[in-house]
Amino acid sequence: MFDPNGDTVGRVRDAVVRPRPGQLPPRVVGLVAEMPMRRRIFVPIGRVTAIEADAVILNTGMLNLRRFEKRPGELLVIEDLLDRRVKINDTDREGTVVDVAMESDRTGEWTLTRVAVRELTGRLTRRGHVHQLEWNEVRGLIGAPDTQGTAGLLALLENMRPADLANALQELSDARRVEVATALDDERLADVLEELPEHDQVEIIAALGRERAADILEEMDPDDAADLLAELPKPDQDALLDLMEPDEASKVSQLLDYTPGTAGSLMTSEPIILPPDSTIAEALARIREPQLSPAVAAAVFVTRPPNDTPTGRYLGVVHFQRLLREMPSALLGGAVDNDIDPLDPATPLSEITRRMATYNLVCMPVVDSNNRLVGAVTVDDVLDHLLPPDWRDRDQLETAPGGSPVPRPSHLTGRPVSVPAREDNRRG
Known part of the structure; x- marks a missing residue:
């Protein structure tokens, strides 16, 4: 979704529709757009000037930034209609919805007009024919939630x-x-x-x-x-x-x-651990493993065998920048940094935060009383516990466009992106 200047507003995630009586196709009232910081907002359809193959273009004006909430009686096309099991009129054939088309008429009103339905065959090895049907040629589109599958939605969420x-x-x-x-x-x-x-x-x-x-x-x-x-x-x-x-x-x-709020309770017990006779090339290969988070891949911890936690004697850490400066054939033990004391499992969160900030670290080792490495605390572990317990819950906190948390407002905030001919200010 772009404003008239070509700047990105967000990414379209769904369309909001309102059913109408009888066989009349539902009217599209707006789009759901996901903005930075994963906030979803409502964009009235009247603010859309063009829908292209890979973009939605808005006209100029103000756009409400309050979090989107579906109103009673409304439907979301992807969430509520995709994968729904339906019947084709005048037949006993059943199928599932795989796509829905929306079109605008001469007055500029958008409605859901056509439905793509894949016919159910009853055979696992054969995919049914896809029928492109008018809205009124399909029964069961506005039905009970238990008639809706998940395959199409999973495909949309896959990447x-x-x-x-x-x-x-x-x-x-x-x-x-x-x-x-x-x-x-x-x-x-x-x-x-x-x-x-x-x-x-x-x-x-x-x-x-x-x-x-x-x-x-x-x-x-x-x-x-x-x-x-x-x-x-x-x-x-x-x-x-x-x-x-x-x-x-x-x-x-x-x-x-471990006691909650201590290094032992925050740490990961599976950091990258190698013996001192490993080469720099071997260490670089380990930090390139795609399943590792950036914070875990930021350092290699060097210990005496065994190299699974709790390890043998802890020797030190080699940060990835040091790995990049060394010859690939050099031994890891020659690049060890042990100037910063490791954490004790009982170290409280406040002390962990202070030490990581003091030394500009993204991870720190945790060793027990026998100097064995038992894990590592990473910056993402610390952030998870510094933020409010409900920080992941979208219903508890809104995030301003600049990234700062703000309470859910009773008023409307905005930024210049669109002005409709017909204002819909019932929500953000």
Whole structure:
């Protein structure tokens, strides 16, 4: 979505429609746009001057920035209509909605006019024919939620980053959120759960069944899995830990034993660890592994064997910038930095923050009383615990365009992007 000057306003995520009586197609009242900082806003359709293949163009004026909320009686095309099971009029054939077309008439009013329906064949190995039908040729489009599948919505969400997908899930109804989340594969769902508020995590985990919930916890980073388990009653914690692989369960159990708000409770127990006789080339290969977060990949910790936490004697750390300055064939032990004292598992959050800020670090080692590396605290771990507990919950806090958090306003704020011929100021 672009303003008249060609500047990006946001990305279109859905269309808001209002059903009409009888067989009349629903009227499109606006679009849902996602702006920076993942805020979704309502853009009245009257503010749209052009819809092109890859862009929506707005006219000049002010645009409300309050968070979008669907009103009673309204539908979202992607959330509510895609994958819905319907019947083709005058036949007994059933199908699922795979696409919907919207068109404008001579007065500039937009309506949903055509529906693409894939016919159900009853055979797993054969895909049904896709029919392009007029709106009034399809029955069941405005129906019960349990007639709606998830395949099309999952396809639309497939390429989203985990944080953006988590944000999209929060826009869905409770039942739909659980349905879509449980349809994700284990690795994808684990990544998304790490980005959701605690109450959504618990709701989804509870809906999975214990066997699959244990599999998901194994896919999560141990510190994130421990944080999720800490939200559950003790009997549920124990049951899930018993179902997890012993090695994974042991890492999570150790983190649960630390006092909340200390380095032990914040740390990841799986930083990059290598022995001193590894080469710089080997260390660079490790930090290039795509599944590592940037904060974890910022440093390689050097210890005596064993090199799984708790390790042998901790020797020091090699930051990635130092790795880039050394010869690939050089030994890692010759590049170790041990000038900064590591953290103790009992170090409180306030001290961790002060030391990371003092030395401009994005991660710090955590060692036990025997000088064994037990984990590392990263800057994202610290931020997660410095922010309010509900910072991931979109219903609790709004974010201003500049990035600063503000309370949800009772008034409307705006920025110059569009002025409609017909103002719709019922919400942002």
